[in-house]
Amino acid sequence: MNTRSTMLASTAxxxxxxxxxxxxxxxxxxxxxxxxxxxSTADVTYTIAxxxxxxxxxxxxxxxxxxxxxxxxxxxxxxxxxVQVNWQTPPQEDAQLQAQYVEQLVASGIxxxxxxxxxxxxxxxxLRDAVDKGVVVVTFDxxxxxxxxxxxxxxxDKEAGRELMRQLAPMLDGNGTVAVLTGNPAASxxxxxxxxxxxxxDNFEGVNIKQVYSFMPETATEAVAKMQQVQIANxxxxxxxxxxxWPLYTDNALDGIxxxxxxxxxxxxxxxxxxxxxxxxxxxxxxxxxxxxxxSVEMIVDKLHFDKSPESxxxxxxxxxxxxxxxxxxxxxxxxxxxxD
Amino acid sequence: xxxxxxxxxxxxxxxxxxKSLIGSLFAHQxxxxxxxxxxxxxxxxxxxxxxxxxQKTPIHLDDGATIVLLDSQGKxxxxxxxxxxxxxxxxxxxxxxxxxxxxIERYDSSSRTLFEVHAANRFLNKANLVQIAKNASFFAIMxxxxxxxxxxxxxxxSVGSIYGLSAIVxxxxxxxxxxxxxxxxxxxxxxxxxxxxxxxxGLFNGAMTVGFNVHPFVITLGMMATLRGLTVFLxxxxxxxxxxxxxPSTFQTGFIKAEFMGVYPVPIVFMxxxxxxxxxxxxxxxxxxxxxxxxxxxxxxxxxxxPVGRVKILVYTITGALAGLSxxxxxxxxxxxxxxxxxxxxLQVIAATVIGGASLMGxxxxxxxxxxxxxxxxxxNNAMVILNVDPxxxxxxxxxxxxxxxxxxxxxxxxxxxxx
Numbered sequence: 001m002n003t004r005s006t007m008l009a010s011t012a013x014x015x016x017x018x019x020x021x022x023x024x025x026x027x028x029x030x031x032x033x034x035x036x037x038x039x040s041t042a043d044v045t046y047t048i049a050x051x052x053x054x055x056x057x058x059x060x061x062x063x064x065x066x067x068x069x070x071x072x073x074x075x076x077x078x079x080x081x082x083v084q085v086n087w088q089t090p091p092q093e094d095a096q097l098q099a100q101y102v103e104q105l106v107a108s109g110i111x112x113x114x115x116x117x118x119x120x121x122x123x124x125x126x127l128r129d130a131v132d133k134g135v136v137v138v139t140f141d142x143x144x145x146x147x148x149x150x151x152x153x154x155x156x157d158k159e160a161g162r163e164l165m166r167q168l169a170p171m172l173d174g175n176g177t178v179a180v181l182t183g184n185p186a187a188s189x190x191x192x193x194x195x196x197x198x199x200x201x202d203n204f205e206g207v208n209i210k211q212v213y214s215f216m217p218e219t220a221t222e223a224v225a226k227m228q229q230v231q232i233a234n235x236x237x238x239x240x241x242x243x244x245x246w247p248l249y250t251d252n253a254l255d256g257i258x259x260x261x262x263x264x265x266x267x268x269x270x271x272x273x274x275x276x277x278x279x280x281x282x283x284x285x286x287x288x289x290x291x292x293x294x295x296s297v298e299m300i301v302d303k304l305h306f307d308k309s310p311e312s313x314x315x316x317x318x319x320x321x322x323x324x325x326x327x328x329x330x331x332x333x334x335x336x337x338x339x340x341d
Numbered sequence: 342x343x344x345x346x347x348x349x350x351x352x353x354x355x356x357x358x359x360k361s362l363i364g365s366l367f368a369h370q371x372x373x374x375x376x377x378x379x380x381x382x383x384x385x386x387x388x389x390x391x392x393x394x395x396q397k398t399p400i401h402l403d404d405g406a407t408i409v410l411l412d413s414q415g416k417x418x419x420x421x422x423x424x425x426x427x428x429x430x431x432x433x434x435x436x437x438x439x440x441x442x443x444x445i446e447r448y449d450s451s452s453r454t455l456f457e458v459h460a461a462n463r464f465l466n467k468a469n470l471v472q473i474a475k476n477a478s479f480f481a482i483m484x485x486x487x488x489x490x491x492x493x494x495x496x497x498x499s500v501g502s503i504y505g506l507s508a509i510v511x512x513x514x515x516x517x518x519x520x521x522x523x524x525x526x527x528x529x530x531x532x533x534x535x536x537x538x539x540x541x542x543g544l545f546n547g548a549m550t551v552g553f554n555v556h557p558f559v560i561t562l563g564m565m566a567t568l569r570g571l572t573v574f575l576x577x578x579x580x581x582x583x584x585x586x587x588x589p590s591t592f593q594t595g596f597i598k599a600e601f602m603g604v605y606p607v608p609i610v611f612m613x614x615x616x617x618x619x620x621x622x623x624x625x626x627x628x629x630x631x632x633x634x635x636x637x638x639x640x641x642x643x644x645x646x647x648p649v650g651r652v653k654i655l656v657y658t659i660t661g662a663l664a665g666l667s668x669x670x671x672x673x674x675x676x677x678x679x680x681x682x683x684x685x686x687x688l689q690v691i692a693a694t695v696i697g698g699a700s701l702m703g704x705x706x707x708x709x710x711x712x713x714x715x716x717x718x719x720x721x722n723n724a725m726v727i728l729n730v731d732p733x734x735x736x737x738x739x740x741x742x743x744x745x746x747x748x749x750x751x752x753x754x755x756x757x758x759x760x761x
Contacts, residue, residue, distance in 0.1 A: 044424055055732055086729050089732055091732060101726065104472055109396060119677070121584040121586035134397035134399060
């Protein structure tokens with residue numbers, strides 16, 4: 001019986017410890033996350049969940065900062081309103097877990113959800129249920145058009161591919177052999193970007209696409225290995241269009257490449273910007289990382305508070321063009337976006 | 342014997358029965374887990390009372406109805422900020438209905454819907470409780486199989502990948518049926534394909550482990566990578582996509598996601614059935630006794646004439662089949678399968694089993710314990726959402742729970758040895 005008592009007491013202690021830790025953490029999080037106007041008495045509180053794809057990617061951390069900043073700003077701008085932002089993002093990409101979060105958030109009375117959809121097929125049903133129950137849903141970065149969401153905010157992926165080629169082609173002086181690097185060839189957003197690059201190349205005389213090279217899994221190491229192998233086997237390549245920035249998340253990824261080829265890439269994250277500063281990457285095409293969170297929260301509050309929807313379901317953002325000239329300035333933005341307070 | 346003496350004896354006998362009832366209640370391995378669940382639910386219910394939610398019920402306006410917004414002076418407006426709205430006036434065929442802003446949360450002009458609100462406990466509400474049990478069911482079904490493996494002192498790191506592959510192959514099969522396939526076709530195909538694929542993977546795990554006498558850690562680690570690669574390859578090769586949808590609606594809303602009183606309880610029914618099956622097999626059959634015997638002392642079991650290899654292969658096959666069944670429920674519930682499905686789920690499944698009281702040294706574990714372990718994990722997940730805790734903390738809590746469960750298990754073993 002002693003053994004049993006010890007077991008019971010220990011197990012109960014485990015449960016209580018976990019529960020107490022959670023409540024403790026919750027209070028700490030709430031005090032920092034709740035964006036309240038100190039001088040006004042809140043008549044209404046809007047609770048908005050932000051669900052990104054993964055919890056450690058800099059673009060999504062920038063979106064998180066954007067969402068919290070928007071919550072604070074709107075709370076002070078709108079009289080009698082408190083906007084509380086609730087960050088619920090899986091540790092790594094997991095569409096099923098995103099679906100579970102959506103269902104749990106709806107059951108816990110959430111007012112709005114901003115989500116970067118990991119897999120539209122998986123999320124369509126639960127998002128539709130959420131919309132039917134009065135939750136305002138906005139997608140960012142990756143869309144789920146059949147979910148009944150109010151709006152999508154982000155870039156047009158095909159247009160992003162076109163922009164890469166528009167930036168690269170003039171640097172090749174009418175004599176270009178271009179390699180395109182993509183990750184998972186089945187990923188719809190990457191396919192659209194590749195399509196944009198290839199289509200836009202037709203508009204530039206003397207510019208030819210050598211081949212579209214894909215690699216799996218989508219890691220920096222795999223990407224670097226692929227680029228190096230391709231460049232050695234095809235020394236005539238004098239232009240690279242990277243539809244994702246994977247190889248640039250390592251140091252010295254372009255050794256043996258930048259001497260022979262111009263490189264343009266998506267995603268001016270802090271590490272890739274170092275390549276622009278060194279002159280090894282000529283142009284980086286950026287998405288509205290901070291805006292993913294900021295605009296999504298703004299649109300949801302517009303709907304909840306003023307019953308106002310955006311004019312179009314698809315709200316496309318402008319691209320940020322980063323070169324060696326403005327790389328330092330863009331890095332300063334990242335410092336603000338990745339702040340931890 | 343006098344009457345009073347007989348009464349006293351009868352009373353003490355009742356007391357003895359009561360004591361033995363309570364004693365036998367706490368004698369069960371799962372009683373500690375039940376206590377944890379009750380404590381956690383009590384704490385979350387308390388929090389839910391302190392911080393209630395407003396549940397919304399949509400009121401769709403009829404086509405001919407018109408609506409105006411009323412401010413605090415009773416003036417009508419077409420648009421107003423929500424904090425200035427005092428009420429809503431709906432007119433239909435000359436009949437006027439007014440709603441107060443205290444009962445109506447907001448009006449959505451896009452869908453012409455008023456959302457009526459009523460307060461509810463943030464935790465203790467029907468939708469949330471069913472969510473927790475439903476989310477637990479995916480892991481609990483796999484954890485019942487994993488319990489058998491762990492009782493054998495084995496491990497299966499490939500359950501997440503088996504889940505992913507079964508889901509993709511099952512989705513491919515059902516996609517080929519078309520969205521209009523009948524219930525009689527979609528259910529056997531959906532469940533059958535997933536379970537057979539899972540069972541084949543499990544059979545391979547068991548056969549390789551027994552045939553080459555290699556530790557299952559190595560075999561299932563290899564299978565984890567191989568099956569994941571195969572999952573991605575199949576989806577790309579045949580569909581050129583990351584996920585496969587357009588499954589028969591009869592398998593989704595007609596079966597796995599069938600609505601009953603506003604919730605979707607079918608995955609929970611599967612979990613209960615698998616738990617009962619697991620309990621019966623492990624505690625009421627010769628096969629179950631053999632699993633326990635092998636886990637307790639494999640050499641002794643071999644000398645006792647137990648066909649160790651055959652039992653092990655069968656246990657791994659059943660574990661694979663249950664991963665396949667869980668995958669079938671997943672695709673039926675969410676309506677698609679994606680190549681990343683089940684990634685890293687082995688951690689949660691093993692965690693549920695260990696928290697449920699299974700000993701990694703073998704010889705001990707119960708199906709009910711594994712299911713309760715999965716429910717505890719989902720309660721923690723639910724608490725994260727309800728309490729608005731950063732999801733990163735989830736992994737810390739989960740890891741700590743596993744370590745603590747093992748420490749408690751070891752302490753219990755030591756005390757048992759000392760008492761003996």
